[in-house]
Amino acid sequence: MSFVLHPRLAADTLHVGDLPLCRVLRMNDARFAWLILVPQRADIVEAYELPAAEQATLWGEATDMGRALMAHTGGDKLNIAALGNQVPQLHIHVIARKLGDAAWPGPVWGVGTPQPIADTSAEIQRLQNALGLQP
């Protein structure tokens, strides 16, 4: 089986670029600086189902993207989370939170209504530059 992005993730996000292991997506919600990383492997639900070397790559990519996103957005607190209670395909949320943002200090999931990004191609380009991802 080859990797296919879950349709729910595809519908909710913009494609920013690909790292050695993970596809990097931007949640299409202008309220939050919110990436989602999805390891490009078929049929993986839990991080521990990946080979040990890929587990390390997974979390390393999430941490590196988090650091770059915090620098890019001037974030106050990084949130990194693998939940997957609703979409089983393994995906890691990487969110640069701001004091007083629409969910602060609670978690972002399920809060209010997503606000679609107005100029998606400009946002993707900014993120590719900030995260060092090739278009």
Add this chain to the structure above:
Amino acid sequence: MSFVLHPRLAADTLHVGDLPLCRVLRMNDARFAWLILVPQRADIVEAYELPAAEQATLWGEATDMGRALMAHTGGDKLNIAALGNQVPQLHIHVIARKLGDAAWPGPVWGVGTPQPIADTSAEIQRLQNALGLQP
């Protein structure tokens, strides 16, 4: 500066044991199979503030504890999250979720009222055995 556990984490949890990097705590809430891992390092807020080798150890310990907790509890979905919006000391939530649990399918944070564990010493001993932690 030496490591001191944040008083809020100390108040909300039971001490299960220590790994090479992280202190392993059990959230004192019987509704959820919920560990918290805290790297025993002073003044760390974000995972990327740790040296690269310790970042790998941090996530490796979280993933390993998650796998063991899932096996011990028969969990349906593992949640791993570093949030820290309210308690700045870096800590990783590791939660073995069950279908239909008190927060399912939403995240556990801020849901309802924690239910204190009745027999804390029995619970700690069970977890030490299940997680391979020395008393």
